[in-house]
Amino acid sequence: MNADLEKLIRLQQLETTADDARRQIADHPDRGQALDSRLQHARDLVADVKTRLAAAQEKRRADEKEVSTVQTRLAKYKDQLLEVKTNREYTAMLHEIEAAQNDIKTREDRILEIMMESDELNAELKKREAELKASEKEIAAERAALEKEVAQLEIEMSTTAAARAALVAQIDRAALAIFETTAKGRKGVAVAEAHNGLCTICHVRLRPQIFNEVRKNESIIQCDSCRRILYFAGENAPVAQTTQPAVPAED
């Protein structure tokens, strides 16, 4: 194989690797934020139950206080009942007593309901707190994995950059210029495998004469359509992954 062609294929592999790493590193802030929102959501659920529980307790305290007030009033009514002079006063006092007793009963029923509701809320709180604890653990592990991944990608990028610099120094200037111009216009992918008479990236059929030349891998030949540098990996060779863009082929 032509030495420059071989180096350009390798250069393309390095650039694709570096691009992938760069893209993954760029995605990391979003992934970190997704973890933050997951954690916040678990915390909000706990806070929400606590708020409802506090509201229930406050309602209960207010009712208990009122029950005690009404009970004091009721005791007073019962004393006054012994001192009334007329039948009318007596009946009126009985009404007052009955109203107070009804009020107490209503409030006591409500207190019972609030207590049951509080039991449920306490159970829910326990559940949400356990979920939060599990989420915290899970998210911390995911965050650590994410940071490790970034560190590895950064190492990969610097290794790739060093390999790229060493390689570029060995490539013929004219061949490198073709590569760089094409890469700039083709989203960083300047090399394409030719397979079954086609450019495997733009899918345009090569002229038979051109394809025959490409098969020899002896010179730098560009696709007539996408201008990428073509190489041949063999008749039955699987189409190389490294020079395939992740995006659908362009024209």
Ligand SMILES: [Zn+2]
């Ligand atoms: Zn092409």
